[in-house]
Amino acid sequence: MTFKFDNVYVENTSCVTGPYEKKGPLGHKFDKSYDNLYIGEKSFEDAEVRLLEESVDILLRKARKSSKEISLIIGGDLLNQITATSYGIKKFNIPHLGIYSACSTFTEGVIIASSLIEKDYIKNAIVSVSSHNLSSEKQYRNPIEYGAPRPLSSTFTTTGGASILLCNHKTKIKVESGTIGKICDMGQNDANNMGANMAVAAGETIVAHLKDTKRDINYYDLIITGDLGIYGMGILRDYLKDEYGIDLLNNYNDSGTMIYDLNKQKNVHAGGSGPACSPLVNYSYIFPLIEKGILKKVLVVATGALFSPTFIYQKHPILSISHAISLESVI
Amino acid sequence: MEKKDYKRIVDSNKPKENRIANSVISFLVGGFMGVFAHLLSDFYQFTFDISSKDAATFMLLTFIILACLFTALGFFDKWVNFAKCGLIIPITGFAHSVMSAGLDYKREGPIYGIGCNMLKLAGSVIVYGIVSAVLFGSIRYIGGF
Structure with a gap:
């Protein structure tokens, strides 16, 4: 099922990451990176909430918008009942749709937001996602400090929060x-x-x-x-x-x-x-x-x-x- | 595409784990652990003038404490990643699993966090340890060995 959009554009994006991503080849391109997986919080779950919240903060700052000017925020993450998203966007007081599609949450969110913008139901929308290496390890695999060797085929959950602002006026990137x-x-x-x-x-x-x-x-x-x-x-x-x-x-x-x-x-x-x-x-x-x-x-x-x-x-x-x-x- | 054809593609793209190198490392580390444990046990026996059985208990306690301490300090998992089962097949692995699970849930509090979750991994070892103890104890009792 494919939708075509004629009037949906990317206004701005933001990225906040943890230490491993900072040391990676794209490290210098992110808006903000932390050197510690706790991100100044007491638990890894709180750290993930903070990553998502900060990504929205930075996005609004970059787009020079206040949260009142945003019609909708769509978000999701890996934690049970997508709670990192709920806590992370609480303070912005924007109408919210929570979605879950594991690691494809971001494109699902963009498709939903684009459909609503295309039909003129809303002017703009933010799509936010987050994941945290250690909050995921704790939920899906072994305890964090447990040294079970991981097979070579396993992947490493990214620590970061990322947000995108979609709008209905022309910019350089069209959805x-x-x-x-x-x-x-x-x-x-x-x-x-x-x-x-x-x-x-x-x-x-x-x-x-x-x-x-x-x-x-x-x-x-x-x-x-x-x-x-x-x-x-x-x-x-x-x-x-x-x-x-x-x-x-x-x-x-x-x-x-x-x-x-x-x-x-x-x-x-x-x-x-x-x-x-x-x-x-x-x-x-x-x-x-x-x-x-x-x-x-x-x-x-x-x-x-x-x-x-x-x-x-x-x-x-x-x-x-x-x-x-x-x-x-x-x- | 059939599932079995897809499985064939997956298998052909699977990375090869270096089992020989892993086994050699585990063997050597496990062996050194054994030697170290024996020296420690002898040390306790002669220094404190106790029986070899008591000395072995002290040696085990030392290993448990060290495994817990190193887990809490955050580097034992890296050692295990390198040494594989050479470092955790003895009693250290049990201590490591209990400690790491406990650390994970400290923020959820002493009851619903640590209390409920610290035996998350080690719980099945305890359960089946007790079950097999009862089973083999009964066999010994009935058989009169």
Whole structure:
């Protein structure tokens, strides 16, 4: 299912990150980075709340707007009942929709916001997402200080908060269309190989988008998936080739492999993940390239693994989903 | 695409873990731990003039305290990541799992946090430890060994 938008633009974005992201190759491009995972708070959950709150603060400051001028804020995160978002946006007093789509929350939010702006129900909207490496570890895996060795295929949850302001007046980046993905199940059940769980969802959404828009894979200057990691990228390439005969060439990359230096930051293993991973890379690195016209057409395919430890222990497979947004440079 | 075909793609893209290097490191670290434990036990036995059984208990307590302390100080997980099971198969692994879970939940308070959660990982060891103790104890009792 693909929606075309004629009147939705990106007004501004903001990124706040933790220490690992600061040490990565994009470290100098973020609006603010912290050297400590506690971010001056008492718990990692509070730290995540703070990351999200600060990203909205910085966004409003950059866009020179007060919270009263914002029609809607859409947000989500990985913590149970998306609580980091609720606490993080409380003080802004803006009408709010909470959404969950794991690591593809950001593109889901952009599609919802764009649809409402396109139909003139609202003038503008903020989409915010956050994730924190250690609050996720605690919720999904082992205790933080527990030294269970992680397999090489595992990814590293990004610590950060990222927000985007969408509007209905012309700017340099246009949200051209959005494709809503379907839930995919390939019977995968390895929580330490998220790339394998999600690659199929990315593939299906890319194919659906190309079919709906009657475009070729080479139409885009860049197709950037969410957080498949280095091995997930290989799986997606093989899947698209085997199933649809589509070759992903040099115009393909993955946010998870870009946010960290996989050769130097060895402990991230296959790459970054989490709801903040894809927006941090896109807002800080890809969007400026679109603004300058270096990249004219970009397809952002964020991917999410929909699972909980309870369902894994009850022997259910890990489901995945992916939503895509197409961005165009307006010059 | 069938699930089994997808699995084939996933398997062909799976990174190879270096099992041989991991085993050698675990073997060496585990071995050194054993030697160190024995020296410590001898030290207690001769310094405090106690039986070898008591000295072994003191040695175990020392290991538990050190594992808990190093976990709380935040670097034991990095050692385990390097040394793999060589460092946690002995009693240190149990202490490490209890301590790390307890640390995670300290903000939720002493009852609903630490009390409820510190045996999150180690709980099953205790449960099945007791179950097997009862089972094998009964066998010994009935069999008269």
